[in-house]
Amino acid sequence: AQTVTQSQPEMSVQEAETVTLSCTYDTSESDYYLFWYKQPPSRQMILVIRQEAYKQQNATENRFSVNFQKAAKSFSLKISDSQLGDAAMYFCAFDQTGANNLFFGTGTRLTVIP
Amino acid sequence: DTGVSQDPRHKITKRGQNVTFRCDPISEHNRLYWYRQTLGQGPEFLTYFQNEAQLEKSRLLSDRFSAERPKGSFSTLEIQRTEQGDSAMYLCASSLSGGALSEKLFFGSGTQLSVL
Numbered sequence: 001a002q003t004v005t006q007s008q009p010e011m012s013v014q015e016a017e018t019v020t021l022s023c024t025y026d027t028s029e030s031d032y033y034l035f036w037y038k039q040p041p042s043r044q045m046i047l048v049i050r051q052e053a054y055k056q057q058n059a060t061e062n063r064f065s066v067n068f069q070k071a072a073k074s075f076s077l078k079i080s081d082s083q084l085g086d087a088a089m090y091f092c093a094f095d096q097t098g099a100n101n102l103f104f105g106t107g108t109r110l111t112v113i114p
Numbered sequence: 115d116t117g118v119s120q121d122p123r124h125k126i127t128k129r130g131q132n133v134t135f136r137c138d139p140i141s142e143h144n145r146l147y148w149y150r151q152t153l154g155q156g157p158e159f160l161t162y163f164q165n166e167a168q169l170e171k172s173r174l175l176s177d178r179f180s181a182e183r184p185k186g187s188f189s190t191l192e193i194q195r196t197e198q199g200d201s202a203m204y205l206c207a208s209s210l211s212g213g214a215l216s217e218k219l220f221f222g223s224g225t226q227l228s229v230l
Contacts, residue, residue, distance in 0.1 A: 103159075
């Protein structure tokens with residue numbers, strides 16, 4: 001069975017600084033997809049970044065980048081130049097089939113300190 | 115197009131009552147998903163539709179739950195004989211499938227159900 005583990009229930013970062021959120025997962029499959037989603041108080045889940053497992057290059061979206069370590073089954077999210085609007089719950093998610101029936105971790109609550 | 119819409123935003127009901135939620139996906143999206151999110155947890159997959167066909171159901175979807183997407187557009191999720199354990203946020207999402215890759219999923223803001 002697939003599991004996604006986020007070991008940091010809460011994190012905080014000073015505005016303009018960099019923070020890294022951790023995620024590990026377990027699967028026996030070789031081809032899959034990994035995601036980071038942001039859930040602000042509005043409750044809407046917003047896709048931050050996506051990584052295909054067959055791609056060795058780490059995905060990057062503006063201030064957001066990932067460190068994908070396939071052998072270690074690790075998928076961390078780095079947020080650079082943190083902004084107040086980055087404050088939210090962040091969920092790591094795994095999709096084996098490509099059909100979007102995602103397995104989510106329990107989330108990390110990020111606080112941005114002005 | 116304003117994204118995925120869910121109605122109602124909040125629902126309070128008494129145990130044993132039936133409730134129905136509605137989801138309107140992004141208009142051109144052919145896939146529609148239901149997830150459930152309990153406090154302190156990430157969303158859990160319940161079911162998904164491609165057009166009007168319900169292609170997969172999680173074992174979390176007990177026989178008290180039924181989902182429909184009759185014309186391949188909006189979807190309803192009904193819970194019969196609600197229990198306190200059904201209290202959760204029910205999230206709907208949609209995507210446009212057209213290839214082998216996992217397509218981007220767009221979520222609504224959810225319906226928060228409280229069963230008293």
